[in-house]
Amino acid sequence: MEELKRPTKRRGFYVKMRLLNKNGRQQDKNLCFKYYKWVLWFSLTLYFFSSYFINHKPIPLSKTRFTNSKSNHLSRALIESVNKTFLQHPTSNNRGSLRDLKIYVYALPSKYNTDWLSNQRCSNHLFAAEVAIHKALLNSDVRTFDPYEADFFFVPVYVSCNFSTVNGFPAIGHARSLISSAIKLVSSEYPFWNRSRGSDHVFVASHDYGACFHAMEERAVADGIPDFLKKSILLQTFGVKYKHPCQEVENVVIPPYIPPESVQRTLGKFPVTGRRDIWVFFRGKMEVHPKNISGRFYSKKVRTDIWRRYNGDRRFYLQRHRFAGYQSEIVRSVFCLCPLGWAPWSPRLVESVALGCVPVIIADGIRLPFSKAVNWPEISLTVAEKDVSKLGMILEHVAATNLTSIQKNLWDPSVRRALLLHDQDQEGDATWHVLRALSEKLDRSHSRSRVPLQSHVDT
Numbered sequence: 485m486e487e488l489k490r491p492t493k494r495r496g497f498y499v500k501m502r503l504l505n506k507n508g509r510q511q512d513k514n515l516c517f518k519y520y521k522w523v524l525w526f527s528l529t530l531y532f533f534s535s536y537f538i539n540h541k542p543i544p545l546s547k548t549r550f551t552n553s554k555s556n557h558l559s560r561a562l563i564e565s566v567n568k569t570f571l572q573h574p575t576s577n578n579r580g581s582l583r584d585l586k587i588y589v590y591a592l593p594s595k596y597n598t599d600w601l602s603n604q605r606c607s608n609h610l611f612a613a614e615v616a617i618h619k620a621l622l623n624s625d626v627r628t629f630d631p632y633e634a635d636f637f638f639v640p641v642y643v644s645c646n647f648s649t650v651n652g653f654p655a656i657g658h659a660r661s662l663i664s665s666a667i668k669l670v671s672s673e674y675p676f677w678n679r680s681r682g683s684d685h686v687f688v689a690s691h692d693y694g695a696c697f698h699a700m701e702e703r704a705v706a707d708g709i710p711d712f713l714k715k716s717i718l719l720q721t722f723g724v725k726y727k728h729p730c731q732e733v734e735n736v737v738i739p740p741y742i743p744p745e746s747v748q749r750t751l752g753k754f755p756v757t758g759r760r761d762i763w764v765f766f767r768g769k770m771e772v773h774p775k776n777i778s779g780r781f782y783s784k785k786v787r788t789d790i791w792r793r794y795n796g797d798r799r800f801y802l803q804r805h806r807f808a809g810y811q812s813e814i815v816r817s818v819f820c821l822c823p824l825g826w827a828p829w830s831p832r833l834v835e836s837v838a839l840g841c842v843p844v845i846i847a848d849g850i851r852l853p854f855s856k857a858v859n860w861p862e863i864s865l866t867v868a869e870k871d872v873s874k875l876g877m878i879l880e881h882v883a884a885t886n887l888t889s890i891q892k893n894l895w896d897p898s899v900r901r902a903l904l905l906h907d908q909d910q911e912g913d914a915t916w917h918v919l920r921a922l923s924e925k926l927d928r929s930h931s932r933s934r935v936p937l938q939s940h941v942d943t
């Protein structure tokens with residue numbers, strides 16, 4: 485339409501100019517001669533000036549797809565407002581997909597959270613999602629300072645940062661008492677816990693068996709999820725596809741925490757598409773003679789089987805000791821083994837994906853993070869625990885058939901982003917996927933159940 489109209493306008497202007505010229509000649513020639521020159525000069529200037537606008541202005545504007553026939557003479561102010569409209573478009577889409585979610589973050593006394601940050605490890609070890617999600621929410625667009633308009637309430641308690649002086653592992657023995665005390669506090673000082681009995685309150689439980697708060701499955705199951713958390717929403721790394729007492733609660737499976745900066749640093753030195761000279765990689769605890777600890781063996785002996793079968797096989801690079809530079813090994817590997825430990829999940833899942841090494845998941849029944857958003861079958865391989873002795877054959881087969889297509893899917897930057905928790909939430913990152921998952925649970929929100937949905941809310 486606009487292409488048709490533009491020449492018409494130009495011709496109109498040309499005709500007008502000729503009429504002006506004619507009128508000039510019909511009147512007093514002498515008097516109008518000077519006028520004629522000025523009018524001609526003025527008209528020509530105007531003509532070239534406006535045709536400049538017609539030809540040039542629409543170019544930057546057309547990018548915005550908001551141009552119409554009137555845009556030929558748009559003022560700068562209008563151009564700017566059009567630009568703004570365009571730029572806000574993705575933002576409003578983003579908000580739409582989060583269904584205008586609003587989260588209130590309780591300001592708890594620092595003993596519940598930030599005091600623990602005096603130990604630097606608190607914000608970057610594998611359970612640090614409790615810190616990262618808190619930080620991201622404080623900076624997020626979905627945060628509201630008015631608890632009365634909040635859909636959900638985030639209770640920021642860091643329970644994983646009391647590191648054992650014996651082995652350095654997080655001692656989560658105080659988790660129950662610390663969270664219970666935080667709940668006592670918010671339920672006595674605010675009306676929101678009592679009115680919903682906690683069902684619109686959100687906690688992070690990033691440990692082996694989620695809110696069962698114990699690393700050993702037997703003990704975790706025996707202790708169970710504390711009653712005071714059973715009605716709430718838990719963001720947890722633990723998840724299985726079968727019935728399990730440690731996930732009998734409304735939950736979202738989240739990825740374990742890997743500092744995004746460490747991934748960035750490694751990828752700065754070794755690009756994701758670079759040379760991969762290690763065929764199969766694993767580094768970590770791998771007992772040669774596993775101990776029977778209250779009826780269970782670490783990793784259900786899977787890691788031991790891998791070690792026995794493939795140690796010495798030149799295709800397999802298996803290391804049992806810690807090494808700070810292990811990310812540079814992952815980024816040089818084609819396949820990265822992610823066998824279960826005590827719990828099915830492992831930080832290796834995130835590290836492999838983030839560094840472009842095909843994760844080989846060996847943990848029967850594991851429920852993976854954001855399975856709606858991340859197409860796991862396209863970016864990883866799953867091998868049954870009972871089949872570990874056939875790993876070599878299975879991986880050879882994949883290398884000969886569909887490895888390149890798996891790598892192509894895996895190397896898509898959006899996949900990496902989806903599993904990393906940034907302090908400042910970014911569309912499509914792990915925190916954003918958590919928000920997305922929460923926005924699908926708005927039926928639990930006390931404020932939504934009372935106020936009818938506003939008409940501008942997207943469906």
Ligand SMILES: *[C@@H]1O[C@H](CO)[C@@H](O)[C@H](O)[C@H]1NC(C)=O
Pocket residue numbers: 544563564567568571
């Ligand atoms: C559009 O707006 C952005 C910031 O809002 C500005 O940086 C950019 O220069 C503007 N573009 C145009 C074509 O005006």
Ligand SMILES: *[C@@H]1O[C@H](CO)[C@@H](O)[C@H](O)[C@H]1NC(C)=O
Pocket residue numbers: 646647648649655658
């Ligand atoms: C930290 O853990 C130790 C046991 O490892 C325990 O004695 C101590 O009370 C815990 N600290 C807090 C503040 O809970």
Ligand SMILES: *[C@@H]1O[C@H](CO)[C@@H](O)[C@H](O)[C@H]1NC(C)=O
Pocket residue numbers: 671672673674675678
């Ligand atoms: C919430 O309920 C608890 C236990 O019934 C009570 O002690 C507390 O005062 C209540 N909180 C508020 C804000 O009314």
Ligand SMILES: *[C@@H]1O[C@H](CO)[C@@H](O)[C@H](O)[C@H]1NC(C)=O
Pocket residue numbers: 776777778779780
């Ligand atoms: C492991 O230990 C438990 C007792 O704690 C025992 O009942 C079980 O038979 C042992 N299993 C093996 C394979 O030795």
Ligand SMILES: *[C@@H]1O[C@H](CO)[C@@H](O)[C@H](O)[C@H]1NC(C)=O
Pocket residue numbers: 861862863881882885886889890
């Ligand atoms: C690749 O091949 C393996 C083994 O044949 C199969 O299990 C897997 O689903 C395939 N993956 C993709 C993304 O094609």
